[in-house]
Amino acid sequence: MARITDQNKIERLKHSTMKLVVEHGFGGASAALIAKDAKVASGYFYLHYKGKYEMVNAILQEVYQEVFEKFDQLLSEASSFIDTLNKMVHHFVRIANTEPIKVKFLYVLTSDYSFVIDPQIREDTFKFISRLKDFGRSSGSLDEAITDDDLYLILFINTIQFINQRYKNNPKRESISEEDIEHMLYLLNKFIR
């Protein structure tokens, strides 16, 4: 046998990728800059990924998975629809406060025509949204007029946009407060009625 892949190196690579995609956009984040930032050889990531596009999509998949795994869990052990939404938003904000780069990364990539999100990710997301909608409907807590797309937009996109608006308004201290969460939930509750 021989050496084992240095996982720390992979982690550095992932973090630098997110950082540079946020700072320069998907198209502006070059392999050279990412490698330099991660303190890794310039050709390093080709050993693990076919190219920049695949790497970014793999990282995105992990971030999505992290988010939706918890969401799935919250939904399966849910008491009420409203309570589930509350917990989802709290979870999202927790990620935002511990690893803001992840939420910025989602923000940048979800509003990009040049970057096509893996169809599997999209499918999983909308499967979840559909389950959530059914739960809301069956418990009479969700306005019948609200579609899957609406729910995705309001719950997922809006939350990402809200958090990033806070980041942009307040580049110094990036933490999202409990008051902010309350406010987000207040707005969210109006929507679902």
Add this chain to the structure above:
Amino acid sequence: MARITDQNKIERLKHSTMKLVVEHGFGGASAALIAKDAKVASGYFYLHYKGKYEMVNAILQEVYQEVFEKFDQLLSEASSFIDTLNKMVHHFVRIANTEPIKVKFLYVLTSDYSFVIDPQIREDTFKFISRLKDFGRSSGSLDEAITDDDLYLILFINTIQFINQRYKNNPKRESISEEDIEHMLYLLNKFIR
């Protein structure tokens, strides 16, 4: 005297810039590709702008101006707050249906950390938002808990996101229907209460 600047050439350049920023993101839209797409010499836009960043910001300013000039007008001759919002959304959709590239361009650039929107544009936008909020408040049509940031997010960002979600779901026929508008307004009305 000599030649006059060919305005058609400038228009082609602007259109190609929007198109390529949408297709490849701000960082991925190269000067070479833009010039080629516009059928203009590679060094052409340096005669009119200092560089890509300035050019994109100038075009963005024009798009914003077009939107907010109409919004200003609607607000100054407004009958009711709700009616004004309706007309604003209709105007936005009209732009989306005649020149979808403009709304896609806004979509791409408003969710980008690499591209810093001119402070003047931001200031003008929030001046307008503030006026609109005052109108809503004074006529008792706007929830007191809604801040300027909320209104910006809900009215402006949400509308852009909604329209682009339609584009992405339906890449063939890109038109936003009257039903879509009704639905958007339905959701909007819930927000402002």
Add this chain to the structure above:
DNA sequence: TTAAAATGAATGAACATTCATTTATTAATA
């Protein structure tokens, strides 16, 4: 010892930007 991990120099393509040259237009002149 050995085999996989990791490196980084090397490649050619694409990049942003410059500017000497060419082209088109108008006003002055014949």
Add this chain to the structure above:
DNA sequence: TATTAATAAATGAATGTTCATTCATTTTAA
């Protein structure tokens, strides 16, 4: 009216840089 001079618009070849990607070589740990 036809010709020419003047001048600004527009071009695109040329520059040096950075890009994505490859792979022969070196490093490291089992």
